[in-house]
Amino acid sequence: MTEKSPALPHASPTASPDPSPRRSAGELLIVALPYLWLIAFFVVPFLIVAKISLSQTAIAQPPYTPVLDLAAGLDGLAAFVRELSTSTYALLASDDLYWLSYLKSLRVAVVSTAILLVIGVPIAHAMARAPARLQPLLVMLVMLPFWTAFLIRIYAWMTILQRDGLLNGLLHTLGLIDQPITWLATDTAVHIGIVYSYLPFMVLPLYASFQKLDESLIEAAADLGCPRWKAFWLVMLPQVVPGIAAGSLLCLIPITGEFVIPDLLGGSDTMMIGQTLWSEFFANKDWPVASAIAVVLLVLLVGPIAAYEALQSRAMDGRR
């Protein structure tokens, strides 16, 4: 566990090449505690989800069959494997409900992420151009809503968007509408809620990219007769691609599985996949189908998650 890279840049000649046994024990402990915790509570649970997605619903406690009986030894294992079935996946494939749900989630995630980019880029750019002493304050102002309970922020929008709420009141006072518009329980409300909740996740990585940007390049382009908007597009944007990628993935992935926002602000016509999973589990008590939904969702998201991890590791290693 403790192989050191052979050529440490700062290694002094007096440092022993092999770590002493005591140090190894300490290092082992540093790695082992978080490692084992994550294996026990992050990896193993996924294996159980995968296993239960291959089971069938039963009226029992726990409400699925087969149950692996380790006491029965190898015979128990063989009986268990024989009884596994892919019927839940067949159900997912055959019922339109699930397909439409996945499609809706992906659509909402892509549209919201696009809106977040359009709103986030000007904000992040302005933050990075602000006087240096103001920048920590601006970062904190963008962060602060992220800390003040997500649930509360969605609730705040319910007050604004309900039929006799503030938005309709405002529009009516301005004379823009005669009849109140239904905002709540629509996809528009879901998009507003998502954009509002995820804006800090988009702005902060973008800001980090803009901050590193060399603006003199734009001025050079402008001096050479390049219009400002074109300079922004051709010179600046390519430099902030890592920020755009990080922000987009940081929003896109969790939005796809979002539950609370569509549940509180959305309608009842087509549910997002997080809601479908929730209702299969809590309302229908169908644990195998809920597990299969989770497995398919994870398969859909594994590419974006891997891309996000690669970006994150590169960013962290780059800082050293």
Added chain:
Amino acid sequence: MGRRLSAFNLVSLALGLAFLYLPILILVIYSFNDSRLVTVWGGFSTRWYVQLAEDHALQEAALTSLGIAVASATLATVLGTLAALALTRLGRFRGRLPFSAMIYAPLVMPEVITGLSLLLLFVAVELDRGFLTVTIAHTTLTMCFVAVVVQSRLGSFDSSLEEAAQDLGCPPLKTFLTVTLPVIAPAIVAGFLLAFSLSLDDVVLASFTTGPGATTLPIRIYSDVRLGVKPEINAVCTIFIAVIAVVVILASLVTRLGERHGAAG
């Protein structure tokens, strides 16, 4: 940096911040509204707060949430700091890649998946659901946030100081306590507070992993909110916002002080 802001920059900032803060501001204002109707301003009143003071079930939920937040944030801070040390100070070790993958994945993983999988684990090992299981769930999520916060501080701190101490014969544990810890302390505090507020805020993981007698405040608020907008909830939310705002401002002061100290020393 520090160039003159264009008009477009100023408008973007102003609109962006207004978008972020107006809804919260409206919510706070209406918690002092005497009228039950949200659109009607019935005069200033604190009656919703008085009503809260009499709601014992709600207070119990708040206490449960605070207990879980303290316990899980403490555990998460220890585990997350160890993870950050492992990722930045141990060079390459076998299994580093899956380790960093496990640290970053929970940050973006949809909570319904994490919640469902943890619940199925707890059922499989026949662990009674309640305070303990919610604490484990929150620790698993928030330790990854702590790890990222501490890792970025460790990454910007020159490890040659630690190596110098060790070359001079300082044992590793003492090096950590006297050299490393003072430098990363602000990040550890910030990580703890982040873990604390994430735990206090969570609905989805808690809904999956809770059991009888361990209803958290967000679960309670969530089940009320589903039934519609009520001024009592505005009052709860306002108190919540006040607590979090104080915590965050303290955290940023601690971080700022620490950075200044680090830069000076």
